[in-house]
């Protein structure tokens with residue numbers, strides 16, 4: 001039986017509906033905590049080969065849907081594929097994380113491709129989306145995604161993940177014009193990338209701004225709020241009614257008014273803010289998602305049940321999608337995921 005778009009619980013919550021039981025999905029729900037993911041990844045070779053193998057990327061996206069019946073599937077890919085499509089070199093050091101060629105000034109920026117030159121490189125990602133929109137159960141919503149410009153820029157400038165995003169802050173201070181031009185290029189390219197995901201079948205898109213919390217004051221407005229607002233406005237212009245989730249991780253006070261300022265339909269909450277605070281200050285503007293500390297997926301037990309149910313009850317007065325405050329970690333126990341879902345559905 002086909003389920004009408006309007007019957008999908010995630011789409012209803014994103015449209016502002018308060019539901020008796022929140023729909024559920026999890027950041028990094030396809031990942032190393034699942035033995036079936038590890039097996040498919042081994043078959044693909046390495047992580048990037050898995051991302052660019054449309055059949056296998058679709059397979060790992062479907063694995064947590066089959067196992068847990070989540071209400072949404074998120075495309076299996078990575079936020080760093082867009083810089084790679086723009087011409088940056090990208091590889092993953094085992095046990096350490098991503099490495100990229102670095103952008104240290106105007107010359108590095110000039111060497112990148114234009115916003116419209118990314119699609120040949122990203123064609124396998126669009127194919128993964130097409131496979132998923134065919135193969136997902138009718139009630140499951142397909143979420144596409146990209147990194148937000150600031151977060152992607154922090155990796156492109158440093159060439160790796162950093163604790164304090166020091167190199168990006170340094171370039172912003174030393175050569176603001178080059179820094180701002182990089183943010184502009186990423187903003188435009190992200191619109192093109194997400195627009196193609198939507199054309200291929202993504203029903204919702206999410207912007208991951210994992211390092212939004214290190215932008216303060218006017219910088220937060222200029223480099224987190226404004227690029228997000230521009231991306232959302234352009235996408236909604238091309239795809240009227242497209243729901244967008246924004247994740248300005250660790251934005252703190254920056255969460256207040258973020259949905260209004262950017263046009264996001266849902267704001268994803270990390271686990272550093274309290275649910276009570278977020279219900280009063282963020283959910284007043286629309287749907288919220290997230291907040292459960294990923295560590296509970298490792299430790300489980302009654303604390304997991306109590307905390308999951310407390311979050312459900314705290315957000316019960318408005319639109320809410322249940323999720324973690326950040327990605328599930330490789331040491332998590334799949335049994336705890338099942339326990340979390342049961343706790344949420346019986347809260």
Ligand code: CP3
Nearest residue numbers: 027028029030031047074075076077078079097208210327
């Ligand atoms: O959520 C999902 O399941 C969808 C797929 C997805 C991945 N990465 C797969 C992945 C998404 C949405 C991302 C986003 C992403 N990637 C972010 C933003 C969200 C966040 O976590 O803050 C960032 C910063 C990246 C960059 C990145 N990719 C890093 C820093 C790492 C290494 C850290 C790690 O967990 O190993 C990755 C690798 C990565 N991306 C993995 C997965 C499943 C692990 C790769 C593996 O199998 O070894």
